[in-house]
Amino acid sequence: MSDSALVRYLPILLQATVVTVYLSAMVVTGGTVLGVVLALLGRRARPVGLVVDVFVYVMRGVPLLVHVFAAYFWLPMLLTDVSKVTAVTLAMSLYMAAFVAEIVRGAIEGISRTLSDAARSLGMPPALAMRRVVLPLAVRAAMPPLMNRMVMAIKGTSLASAVGLWELSLAGREIIQRDLAPFQVFGLIAVLYFCLCTLVTHAGRRLEARFAYEH
Incomplete structure (x- = not known):
């Protein structure tokens, strides 16, 4: 592939990158919010805690690709008009939520019980102590692994x-099938993924620094 051809295909790859960014944003947002909720629910007594534990165990124990295929083939059997984007986003969000739940739960359990007991001794209800004392410290401790999980989600x-959803990787394969230049195309795709992950990593470090300054 000539340099001119690579420049000609660059707009296609950039358009596919927009799809990847959109999908990543949906997965990261949905997975993080659901993961935090699951972490809090997992601390409750059974059967709620047991259900959360089983969900997290199953989701983490099965490869992401299997979840994607399961959502793609099974969801249309249960619901009508399920798009590829919906199926893939749901599968990846649930998968990420399982890991986020474990990260957040570990961070919460790592906070000294003395701090929460001290907050309650000041008259704070348990829910308020969790929100005002435990969660801010837990979020600060969980930031590095959470950012790593976000990069992995991207x-x-x-x-x-794998299910035909057009994004950066599939766009690259389509170009390769036409021009047979895998090294150049996948090299450019690698650069685009690297830029996305670097932006997220940089934003995460700034957020960590902000939490460290505020606390």
Whole structure:
């Protein structure tokens, strides 16, 4: 592939990158919010805590690609008009939520019980002590692994191409089928993924620094 051809295909790859960014944003947002909720629910007594534990165990124990295929083939059997984007986003969000739940739960359990007991001794109800004392410290402790999980979620969106969802990886394969230049195309795709992950990593470090300054 000539340099001119690579420049000609660059707009296509950039358009596919927009799809990847959109999918990543949906997965990261949905997975993070649901993961935090699951972490809090997992601390409750059974059967709620047991259900959360089983969900997290199953989701983490099965490869993401299997979840994507399951959502793609099974959801249309249960619901009508399920798009590829919906199926893939749901599968990847649930998968990420399981890991986020474990990260947040570990961070909460790592906070000294003395701090929460001290908050309650000041008259704070348990829910208020959790929100005002425990959660802020837990979020600060969980930031590094959470950002790492977000970066992995961005790279994991490439598996959406397995069910025909057009995004950066699938767009690259389509170009390769036409021009047979895998090294150049996948090299450019690698650069685009690297830029996305670097932006998220940089934003995460700034957020960590802000939490450290505020606390």
